Amino acid sequence: xxxxxxxxxxxxxxxxxxxxxxxxxxxxxxxxxxxxxxxxxxxxxxxxxxxxxxxxxxxxxxxxxxxxxxxxxxxxxxxxxxxxxxxxxxxxxxxxxxxxxxxxxxxxxxxxxxxxxxxxxxxxxxxxxxxxxxxxxxxxxxxxxxxxxxxxxxxxxxxxxxxxxxxxxxxxxxxxxxxxxxxxxxxxxxxxxxxxxxxxxxxxxxxxxxxxxxxxxxxxxxxxxxxxxxxxxxxxxxxxxxxxxxxxxxxxxxxxxxxxxxxxxxxxxxxxxxxxxxxxxxxxxxxxxxxxxxxxxxxxxxxxxxxxxxxxxxxxxxxxxxxxxxxxxxxxxxxxxxxxxxxxxxxxxxxxxxxxxxxxxxxxxxxxxxxxxxxxxxxxxxxxxxxxxxxxxxxxxxxxxxxxxxxxxxxxxxxxxxxxxxxxxxxxxxxxx
Amino acid sequence: xxxxxxxxxxxxxxxxxxxxxxxxxxxxxxxxxxxxxxxxxxxxxxxxxxxxxxxxxxxxxxxxxxxxxxxxxxxxxxxxxxxxxxxxxxxxxxxxxxxxxxxxxxxxxxxxxxxxxxxxxxxxxxxxxxxxxxxxxxxxxxxxxxxxxxxxxxxxxxxxxxxxxxxxxxxxxxxxxxxxxxxxxxxxxxxxxxxxxxxxxxxxxxxxxxxxxxxxxxxxxxxxxxxxxxxxxxxxxxxxxxxxxxxxxxxxxxxxxxxxxxxxxxxxxxxxxxxxxxxxxxxxxxxxxxxxxxxxxxxxxxxxxxxxxxxxxx
Numbered sequence: 001x002x003x004x005x006x007x008x009x010x011x012x013x014x015x016x017x018x019x020x021x022x023x024x025x026x027x028x029x030x031x032x033x034x035x036x037x038x039x040x041x042x043x044x045x046x047x048x049x050x051x052x053x054x055x056x057x058x059x060x061x062x063x064x065x066x067x068x069x070x071x072x073x074x075x076x077x078x079x080x081x082x083x084x085x086x087x088x089x090x091x092x093x094x095x096x097x098x099x100x101x102x103x104x105x106x107x108x109x110x111x112x113x114x115x116x117x118x119x120x121x122x123x124x125x126x127x128x129x130x131x132x133x134x135x136x137x138x139x140x141x142x143x144x145x146x147x148x149x150x151x152x153x154x155x156x157x158x159x160x161x162x163x164x165x166x167x168x169x170x171x172x173x174x175x176x177x178x179x180x181x182x183x184x185x186x187x188x189x190x191x192x193x194x195x196x197x198x199x200x201x202x203x204x205x206x207x208x209x210x211x212x213x214x215x216x217x218x219x220x221x222x223x224x225x226x227x228x229x230x231x232x233x234x235x236x237x238x239x240x241x242x243x244x245x246x247x248x249x250x251x252x253x254x255x256x257x258x259x260x261x262x263x264x265x266x267x268x269x270x271x272x273x274x275x276x277x278x279x280x281x282x283x284x285x286x287x288x289x290x291x292x293x294x295x296x297x298x299x300x301x302x303x304x305x306x307x308x309x310x311x312x313x314x315x316x317x318x319x320x321x322x323x324x325x326x327x328x329x330x331x332x333x334x335x336x337x338x339x340x341x342x343x344x345x346x347x348x349x350x351x352x353x354x355x356x357x358x359x360x361x362x363x364x365x366x367x368x369x370x371x372x373x374x375x376x377x378x379x380x381x382x383x384x385x386x387x388x389x390x391x392x393x394x395x396x397x398x399x400x401x402x403x404x405x406x407x408x409x410x411x412x413x414x415x416x417x418x419x420x421x422x423x424x425x426x427x428x429x430x431x432x433x
Numbered sequence: 434x435x436x437x438x439x440x441x442x443x444x445x446x447x448x449x450x451x452x453x454x455x456x457x458x459x460x461x462x463x464x465x466x467x468x469x470x471x472x473x474x475x476x477x478x479x480x481x482x483x484x485x486x487x488x489x490x491x492x493x494x495x496x497x498x499x500x501x502x503x504x505x506x507x508x509x510x511x512x513x514x515x516x517x518x519x520x521x522x523x524x525x526x527x528x529x530x531x532x533x534x535x536x537x538x539x540x541x542x543x544x545x546x547x548x549x550x551x552x553x554x555x556x557x558x559x560x561x562x563x564x565x566x567x568x569x570x571x572x573x574x575x576x577x578x579x580x581x582x583x584x585x586x587x588x589x590x591x592x593x594x595x596x597x598x599x600x601x602x603x604x605x606x607x608x609x610x611x612x613x614x615x616x617x618x619x620x621x622x623x624x625x626x627x628x629x630x631x632x633x634x635x636x637x638x639x640x641x642x643x644x645x646x647x648x649x650x651x652x653x654x655x656x657x658x659x660x661x662x663x664x665x666x667x668x669x670x671x672x673x674x675x676x677x678x679x680x681x682x683x684x685x686x687x688x689x690x691x692x693x694x695x696x697x698x699x700x701x702x703x704x705x706x707x708x709x710x711x712x713x714x715x716x717x718x719x720x721x722x723x724x725x726x727x728x729x730x731x732x733x734x735x736x737x738x739x740x741x742x743x744x745x746x747x
Binding site: 265394398404416423427428 | 497499500501517518519584585586594597599600602605606607693694695696707710711712713714
């Protein structure tokens, strides 16, 4: 990694020297501002910076300036502020679910003309589940990049230690509880290893609701749909509480960032987390890491996709938009996005990436890398792809917190959350019945 | 007829042009103009950074954002601030936090100062740890406490576990999260308030206290009847600063809990940040800001009028 990024830097340095020697007779290059977030553990910013350096080194007329903007929420806040102030970046990686908010802000442009153009893109090559959040009003507004689903990570050594088969991860909710109980290790009253740790997050909760039979978000093109108080959602949240009541999962709210750390430290034998954390977990766990589909509920397997896409901003000159498209096209080339999948653990979102090296041989070597790809068969559109989605995310997570800390019953917490979500939707111009 | 408004009359009475222009500096002649020139830089800064934001917040608080546009919504944002369960909780949290902050800053600060004022040898050595925390940035303090509070590897739980007591998930427990923030704040700021009391204690008349000691007055009697009244100007100052300080707390909320779990530790300023800069509900954020401003102004006036009059013992 680091030697690679060193060599890129060297190339950049050499190129700049050449430019200096050659004088400034060449056409002034377009400098693009590129906002990107990092949402999972690991040195992903370095990876992105090194790709950009390579792009810059191979393009005379376009220079991309990568700007790391924090987590997804800060990234969206910065982009929104920039759009509202009339000084947007040129190209940005933003969440797929923010599509309607960005359209409402008049911040982004549809990409269909670029896709169909001479320098286009085979958009049908991208996995269907990863395109679900990119289409509104029959137009494509973003190109998949760091896409994921949650998967189940499990500690194979711990499985063997308690007499479970390391090659048979739990396939159903009941097995998750059963295996979890066997995996718990206690020292007196203090648990030193938990059976499973499910981060307290809207994004993870959504999967349980799908597995129970009803997604909490829209499956189609409806920016006003939130289904938080359905019997299925209540059942899903009650199951998360059951994991705690049965002593399988730590009490209270479990932070998103804590789960990978606990898994690596051996304090949690199984965790639900983004496939984007795969590389970090594989590299840092002092035991064999297993990956599996999230266990099935009554309605079978189910997954909520997630992650970020490339968007091109509206209030910039057309030649800058053209340049941004060229950058995106370069980044999602099969070899390039395959490399990104290896560096990060994100699911390379297009078929072609899996059919060429480097990803083809990597997938053959590291079977864990394909788990999320095969789980896509059961994957649906990400929640909450609505107006005011950033706020509805937090409202949903707070309902889960209220239940995970024993403050409220699942039905009460979700009814309150639905009411607050409706309020946000109405504030944003939705007409609810 | 004597008409006090008659210009002719006043002119003839003319008690001196120079002194009048000092009282009514609006006239641009003489020293008034000079005064204005000297005040101009402060005036510009006050206008740009205080007055204009206040006016702009008031205007914004009557609007809501729809896409890129601001539409007038009347008092709707204020309705939300006063009736929405979330903002109710935030106001309650903030009130509890500020009240506790006020009480503990005064009582704890004074007691700590009395401890630091003991005529021990090397007292500086004992004072240092309490004062050192003042200079630390809140973000670094909070980051350190994040590890202390950490549920599975944190210091507190390690200590509790090692003596066989049950562990807590400090910041993820809705009953403990706000207190968790408060402890961090007090740990950092207690020495700051004690410093003011220390200065006050050192300027107390030694002979009065000595006479009291000779008369056999107990420590608590001295504290109640001599020290407490004599440091009352400092108490006034400390309580004002303490209220302002605890209302301004947001850094540790950001680092430690993000207002969670389920808003159990959400404070007014963090609410304003979330509404304004995370979700861009600028109207609601502005309404809460105006409410905060009104509370602060009312308190400042009350304290000024009421306390200022009775704190000074001659």
